Amino acid sequence: MHHVIIGNGVAGIEAAIALRRRHEDARITLVSEESEHFFSRTALMYILAGQLTHRDTEPYERDLYARMGFTRVRARAIGVDPAARSVRLAGDLAPLSYDRLLIASGSRPRPAPWPGGDLPGIGTFVTHQDLAWLERELHGGPGRGGAAPAADAHLSASTDDSPYRQRPVARTLRGSPPQNPMVIGGGLIGIEVIETMLAAGLKPRFVIREEFFWPMAIDAAESAWIQERLREHGVDVLTATQIERFEGDGAVERAVLDSGQTVPCDLCVVAIGVMPNTDWLADSGIERDPGGGIVVGPDLRSSAPGVYAAGDCASVTWFNGSRRPEQLWYTSRDQGRVAAAAMSGDDVAYKRGHWYNSAKLIDIEYTTAGLVDFGYDDLWSWFHEERGAVRSTTRIVCRPGEGDQARVVGFNMLGRRWDHTVLIRWIAERRSLSWVLDHLSEARFDTELVPPLRIPPEARRAPDAAAR
Amino acid sequence: MYLQGQNGLMATWREGFRSRALSAWIIAALMVGFYIDLYWFDHFQPLAEAVGLRNKWYLYGALYCLFMVGGAVYHLRRHGNSRYNQARIATNVGVQVLLAFLLPFVMPLFGGKEFYFSYFWPLKYDLLLPDTIWQLPLYLAIYGLVGSLLLAPVMAFFFGKRWYCSWVCGCGGLANTYGDPWRHLTSTSTRAWRFEQVAIHVVLGLVVFMTGVMGIKALIGHDHPGFVVFADHTKSFYGFLVGSVLSGVVGTGLYPLLGPRVWCRNFCPMAALLGLVQKLGRFRIAVKDDMCISCGNCSAYCEMGIDVRSYAQSNQSFTRAACVGCGMCAHVCPRGVLRLENRFDAQGDKDKQHIVVLDF
Ligand SMILES: Cc1cc2nc3c(=O)[nH]c(=O)nc-3n(C[C@H](O)[C@H](O)[C@H](O)COP(=O)(O)OP(=O)(O)OC[C@H]3O[C@@H](n4cnc5c(N)ncnc54)[C@H](O)[C@@H]3O)c2cc1C
Ligand code: SF4
Numbered sequence: 082m083h084h085v086i087i088g089n090g091v092a093g094i095e096a097a098i099a100l101r102r103r104h105e106d107a108r109i110t111l112v113s114e115e116s117e118h119f120f121s122r123t124a125l126m127y128i129l130a131g132q133l134t135h136r137d138t139e140p141y142e143r144d145l146y147a148r149m150g151f152t153r154v155r156a157r158a159i160g161v162d163p164a165a166r167s168v169r170l171a172g173d174l175a176p177l178s179y180d181r182l183l184i185a186s187g188s189r190p191r192p193a194p195w196p197g198g199d200l201p202g203i204g205t206f207v208t209h210q211d212l213a214w215l216e217r218e219l220h221g222g223p224g225r226g227g228a229a230p231a232a233d234a235h236l237s238a239s240t241d242d243s244p245y246r247q248r249p250v251a252r253t254l255r256g257s258p259p260q261n262p263m264v265i266g267g268g269l270i271g272i273e274v275i276e277t278m279l280a281a282g283l284k285p286r287f288v289i290r291e292e293f294f295w296p297m298a299i300d301a302a303e304s305a306w307i308q309e310r311l312r313e314h315g316v317d318v319l320t321a322t323q324i325e326r327f328e329g330d331g332a333v334e335r336a337v338l339d340s341g342q343t344v345p346c347d348l349c350v351v352a353i354g355v356m357p358n359t360d361w362l363a364d365s366g367i368e369r370d371p372g373g374g375i376v377v378g379p380d381l382r383s384s385a386p387g388v389y390a391a392g393d394c395a396s397v398t399w400f401n402g403s404r405r406p407e408q409l410w411y412t413s414r415d416q417g418r419v420a421a422a423a424m425s426g427d428d429v430a431y432k433r434g435h436w437y438n439s440a441k442l443i444d445i446e447y448t449t450a451g452l453v454d455f456g457y458d459d460l461w462s463w464f465h466e467e468r469g470a471v472r473s474t475t476r477i478v479c480r481p482g483e484g485d486q487a488r489v490v491g492f493n494m495l496g497r498r499w500d501h502t503v504l505i506r507w508i509a510e511r512r513s514l515s516w517v518l519d520h521l522s523e524a525r526f527d528t529e530l531v532p533p534l535r536i537p538p539e540a541r542r543a544p545d546a547a548a549r
Numbered sequence: 550m551y552l553q554g555q556n557g558l559m560a561t562w563r564e565g566f567r568s569r570a571l572s573a574w575i576i577a578a579l580m581v582g583f584y585i586d587l588y589w590f591d592h593f594q595p596l597a598e599a600v601g602l603r604n605k606w607y608l609y610g611a612l613y614c615l616f617m618v619g620g621a622v623y624h625l626r627r628h629g630n631s632r633y634n635q636a637r638i639a640t641n642v643g644v645q646v647l648l649a650f651l652l653p654f655v656m657p658l659f660g661g662k663e664f665y666f667s668y669f670w671p672l673k674y675d676l677l678l679p680d681t682i683w684q685l686p687l688y689l690a691i692y693g694l695v696g697s698l699l700l701a702p703v704m705a706f707f708f709g710k711r712w713y714c715s716w717v718c719g720c721g722g723l724a725n726t727y728g729d730p731w732r733h734l735t736s737t738s739t740r741a742w743r744f745e746q747v748a749i750h751v752v753l754g755l756v757v758f759m760t761g762v763m764g765i766k767a768l769i770g771h772d773h774p775g776f777v778v779f780a781d782h783t784k785s786f787y788g789f790l791v792g793s794v795l796s797g798v799v800g801t802g803l804y805p806l807l808g809p810r811v812w813c814r815n816f817c818p819m820a821a822l823l824g825l826v827q828k829l830g831r832f833r834i835a836v837k838d839d840m841c842i843s844c845g846n847c848s849a850y851c852e853m854g855i856d857v858r859s860y861a862q863s864n865q866s867f868t869r870a871a872c873v874g875c876g877m878c879a880h881v882c883p884r885g886v887l888r889l890e891n892r893f894d895a896q897g898d899k900d901k902q903h904i905v906v907l908d909f
Contacts, residue, residue, distance in 0.1 A: 091843070124844035131563035133849055140843040140862060142739070224562035225570065280559035410842045439840055441883040444630070448885065498885035502838050526837060526888055528879050530632040 082107045084424065085168060085177055087158050088185030089113030090122065091410060092392025092417035094141075096183050099421035101149045109150070110177065112168070114157040114235045115245045116209050118143055122187075123410055125212050126273040129219070130280045134226025155231070156238035157245070158186075161365040163385035172238030181387050181424045184362070184375060185417060188355035188393040188408055189244035193265075197327030202251030202259075203349045206274050210247040215274075217250045218259060218348050219281050244358060251332035251347060259283070259348035263336060265324060266352035267294040269440055272307075274350045275316055276443055284315040286344065288322050288336075290353075298438075298449065302464065303474055303495055307442050314443065357394045357406055370396040374406040379430035380423040381416060389424055391416035400433055409438065435508060437501040450504040451491030453478050460490065463514055465540050470532050473497045475521075479514055479543075487543060489517050497534060498526040514543055558627065558850065558881060566805065567730045573805040581802035588793045602654075610650045613723065617642050620726025627729065633876045633889075637715055641722040649719050664689050667717050670697035671756040672819035674787070678760065679767035701819075702826045708891055709832025710823035711874025718819070720812055723801065724852065725875060728809025732852040732877065735808030741854055745815050745871065752791055753821040759787045791816065810852045814871060824870030831891045833868040834878065836861050841886045847878035861886050 084100050086093045089111050097109050120138045127133040136143075146153055157171040161184075167176040190205035192198065204214050209229050216223050235245060252258060260283075264274050267289030278285040287294075293304040294311075311318050323339040327346070336346040357373040368376045368384035374396025381389050381397075392413035398404050407413075412433075419431040437450040452460065453476070463477045473496030479487035489512050492504045503524035507517055518541055522533055566572040586592050587609060597608035621642045628634045644667050653663040662685065665673060675681040676693035685693065704712045714721040735741075766780035800812025813820050834857070841864075847857035853871045857878045860867045879887040 121843040121845060123842040124846070127559075127844060127846065130559040132559045132561050133845055134562060137845040137849040140845070140858060220563065225565065225568035226562035277559070411839050437840075439884045446885055498888075500837055501840060526885060528631060528633055528876065529889055530636055532632075 082180045083178065084109045084181050084183070085112065085179035086110065086183045086185060087112045087168065088183075088187060088392065088394075089116060089119050089153070090185060090187050090392060090413065091119070092185035092187070092413040092420070093183065094119040095414045095417035096185065096391060096421040096424075097151055098149065099418045100424065101151070103421070103425045108152070110152040110154060110179075111146075112154045112156060112158055112170070112177070114155070114239060114243060116229060117153070117155065117231050117234070119145075120209070120229075121410075122207070125206065125209075126277050128224070128226070129206075129212055129215055129274075130277040131220075131224040131226070134224075135229050137226070155235050157235065157240055157243055157361070159240060159361050161362060161367065161385070161388065163366060163388060166387060170238060171240050174238055179387070182389065183417075183420050183424065184359075184367075184383070184388065184390045184394060185392045185413075185420075186358045186361075186394045187413075188406075189358040189360075190351070191354045191356055193324075193327075193349075193351040193353075195324045195326050197329070197333070198351070200251075200327055200329050200333040201249040201254055201331070202329070202333035202347055203327060203351060204248045205351050206270055207355060208245050210245050214248045214250060215350065218252050219262075219278065219283075221252065221258070242360070254332045255347065261286070261345040262348040262350075263288060263344075263346045264350045264352060266354070267291055267320075268297065268352060268354070269295075271350075271352035272311075272442055274352060275311065279314050279316070279443075284317070286317040286319065286346070287311060288324065288338075289318065289320045290323050292321050294318070294320070295442075298453070299447070299493060299495070300462075300476070302466075303476065303493065306472075306474065306495065307445060310443050310445060355393070355408060357396070359394050370404060372396070372405065374404075376404070379432075380428075381420040381431055382423060389420045391420040397431060397433070400436075407433070435505045437505060439501065442495075445495055446498055448494045448497075448499045448501055448504075449492060450499075450501045451478065451489075451508040453491040453493045461487075462493075463518075463543055465536055467496070467534060471496060471534070473534065475534065475536075477514060477517060482513070486513050486515065488512070489514055497531075498528070500524050500526045515541075558846075561733055564730075567733075569734070569806060573731075577803055577805045580804070581798055584793075584797040584802050588797060607650075607654055610654070613719065614642075614646045614650050616727040617645055617719075617722055618726075620723070620729060624726050624729045628877070628880060631876070631880045634880065637876070638725065640716050641718075641725065644717050645719050645722050662686070662689075666692070667719065669693070669701050669713075669819065671753070671760070671822060672718070672720075672817065674756055674760060678763045678784075680763065701823065705823040705826040706830035707832075709830060709868075709872070709874045709889075710820065710827045711832070711872075711889075713823060714813060714820055714873035715875045720796065720800070720817065721810075721873060724804070724809035724813060728804045728852075731804050731808050732810075733808070733849050734806065735810060735814065735852050735854040737848050737851070737854050737856050745854070748815045749817070749821045749824075752795070752816050753818040755787060755791065756818040759783050791818075808852060808854075810854075810873070813873060814853050820871075820873070824872075827872070828868055828870050830868075832872075832874065833866055833890060833892065834860070834872065835866045835888045835890050836864055837886045837888075838864045840884050842884055844883060846881040846883060847887060850877050850881045852877070857887065 086097055100109055118139050124138040156174050158168050159171050160169040167178040169176050190207040193203055205211050262278050262283050262285040264271050264285055265288045275285055275287055293301050294307050308318050325337040325339055327333050328335045335343050337343050359373045370376055375383050375390035375394055377383055377390050377395050381391055383390050393406055393408045396404050396406050419429050422429045435451055440447045459481050460478050465475045467473045476493040477489055478491035480490050482488055562568050593605040593608055597605045602608045621638050624638055648667040649665055653665055656663050670677040676697050682690045762780045762783050766777055770777045795816040796812045803811055841861040843862045845858055851857055855869050874889055876889050
């Protein structure tokens with residue numbers, strides 16, 4: 082039995098490890114264009130800043146492949162022929178035949194859609210190659226921790242439209258470091274890049290299309306604090322702003338905004354989202370959703386026999402019946418493991434639990450659990466802002482119900498650490514707001530000696546219906 | 550405002566002196582040179598007398614405090630947004646300046662004998678050696694015995710060895726202040742871990758052996774002059790190897806190349822002993838389930854070379870004998886996955902309460 086896995090990311094490697102545990106002698110081949118080793122994509126910003134080395138971001142020791150008997154192919158897959166059960170590779174590599182195929186090709190960054198968007202000095206921040214580009218733009222090269230091993234080994238077996246190609250560096254063309262960096266896109270990757278630019282001593286401009294930073298996850302009051310913090314650090318935050326076009330002679334020099342204003346810009350990171358990295362499957366006859374995600378059933382099987390998909394590239398069914406990929410680290414890991422079980426013939430189903438996540442927004446920590454979505458009109462929030470030794474905001478989202486007997490369905494917390502497993506348990510137990518407020522300290526996960534959150538009695542009252 | 554997230558770490562691998570550039574080698578060479586001169590030559594004696602510090606050991610003590618205070622300022626500028634770090638570093642520097650420098654310096658002025666209240670056996674092995682005990686005033690002899698055999702282990706049982714290694718001890722204090730720029734250099738490799746396991750327990754064995762030999766000497770020394778010579782040789786050999794070479798020259802001199810806890814991790818018998826107690830005790834690092842993004846910050850900034858991520862990404866709360874409880878893994882974790890805690894009540898997740906990773 083030959084298992085071929087396209088992708089050496091978290092979904093791919095976790096599937097490979099799970100397959101090896103099941104099948105001691107099976108042939109397992111991992112195809113990856115991007116890197117020699119599995120690494121934590123979530124840690125890219127730390128390599129960029131100089132906080133971590135490449136090796137620090139590799140969750141397993143480098144001898145994993147030898148120990149587990151995985152064959153690695155460092156090349157770009159350019160198509161699948163489900164009838165012949167083979168994968169075509171770029172360069173002059175022979176096609177790979179498989180018995181079971183797992184596609185775990187992740188996401189690719191959404192490119193800049195504006196005129197001039199392909200000028201040198203404009204790029205994205207998703208892949209190792211993006212990292213190498215941005216290291217050169219920001220710092221002139223990698224830190225003393227070094228570059229990725231065999232960074233260019235894939236170039237002989239790649240294609241021009243690959244997301245794993247390094248962009249030309251404006252700093253080299255111009256001969257001077259950037260002075261007016263810009264980041265476009267008010268989301269997580271955007272703010273991570275802002276943080277590394279600040280650490281590099283620059284004062285970036287943050288261009289956000291929406292009315293406030295990260296409306297997908299936090300509300301206006303919460304966002305106001307983040308924006309305040311960004312401005313304190315010297316970031317020029319422009320909300321409700323769009324780009325018209327970029328201009329420059331050989332490399333980017335200016336951005337024209339929708340207000341008509343022209344701002345200087347000699348480095349621009351576009352962080353306006355990612356999309357399933359599946360263009361290479363266009364003529365393979367594998368069903369994809371309108372966004373490009375590979376349509377899979379509960380067992381992560383695609384429309385083609387023997388072909389499975391997991392991670393960022395798989396379009397799965399959500400709790401409310403909608404279908405789209407889940408672009409998260411832990412869901413990719415879980416999907417990889419479920420796919421391995423399904424490929425081994427188990428009767429398994431990938432089940433989505435309650436939504437949760439955490440992040441760090443510059444230096445403010447964020448934890449969320451359950452439903453905090455604003456698409457549900459009947460939900461309302463209990464909100465408390467703490468401004469003492471600790472600054473934090475606590476938002477508890479409730480279903481209709483009278484006063485503090487309302488049932489809690491979600492949490493959005495900034496500035497403190499919380500144990501999401503406890504919050505999720507309360508949601509599952511259908512706890513009321515007053516019960517949750519009484520027990521909130523049980524979900525604390527602050528580091529030691531941080532003073533506990535005290536909610537003054539007058540703040541405990543739920544807003545009356547009119548005020549919601 | 551207390552923030553729990555990391556800051557001040559970002560430029561680590563872009564600053565030469567923190568990433569084994571020439572400047573790091575120069576700092577290491579200067580420190581090694583300093584220790585060699587201090588232990589085996591006398592160039593610092595006149596200087597000590599000139600500044601009124603009586604002898605070179607007090608001069609060393611003064612310099613030690615100076616480096617700790619300077620390092621504490623550096624540390625708190627980087628990680629002072631954590632309340633745990635503020636309390637820990639302030640206590641540690643305070644203990645060092647008061648109990649390990651000022652008090653021992655002034656005690657002889659009042660006719661007493663100098664005494665270091667912040668050190669216990671087996672780190673300060675004298676405290677259990679009959680030769681020393683006879684010479685100490687009774688209350689100090691009792692303090693030494695009770696502190697070493699009762700207080701230190703009991704505290705380690707309830708709070709982990711951190712109460713000593715990261716709040717009180719001067720060696721740990723220097724590592725966490727002057728040594729802070731290099732905490733990421735401690736190796737997480739399996740080889741380094743194997744070395745640690747052997748080395749630290751060998752030193753612990755040595756100190757127990759030496760203490761035993763000195764005890765026997767006190768009992769039978771009158772009749773066996775040969776044994777007296779053997780015992781005294783054992784003691785001075787231990788003092789040379791462990792006290793001077795391993796704790797000073799290698800342990801502190803090589804911070805900029807090998808990380809700041811070379812001594813504590815590989816050689817300190819006190820750390821070994823309290824580590825064994827810690828494994829049985831109440832201290833642990835709790836891991837929040839399924840929240841780790843495997844970024845590697847916790848492992849990289851662990852000064853004891855513990856691969857924290859391997860536990861975090863497999864949802865395992867854990868207690869490692871080596872952990873000195875500096876709290877930096879929890880501090881640098883960008884997803885708030887980790888927390889140091891002492892379990893006094895058994896409520897909560899019962900299964901996880903009893904996970905003990907046996908690895909010493
Ligand atoms: C900057 C950044 C920060 C993030 N932070 C977080 C976070 O904090 N929390 C969180 O939950 N998620 C975060 N994410 C998202 C998370 O990283 C992804 O969800 C996760 O990495 C997806 O894993 P994957 O295995 O599906 O794909 P990927 O990690 O994208 O791996 C794709 C693999 O496929 C290979 N590949 C792709 N196409 C081909 C081809 N044609 N031929 C050969 N090989 C191919 C690549 O070489 C690569 O090995 C972040 C993402 C980024 C970019
Ligand atoms: S525990 Fe935190 S610091 Fe460690 S790898 Fe996981 S997310 Fe990173």
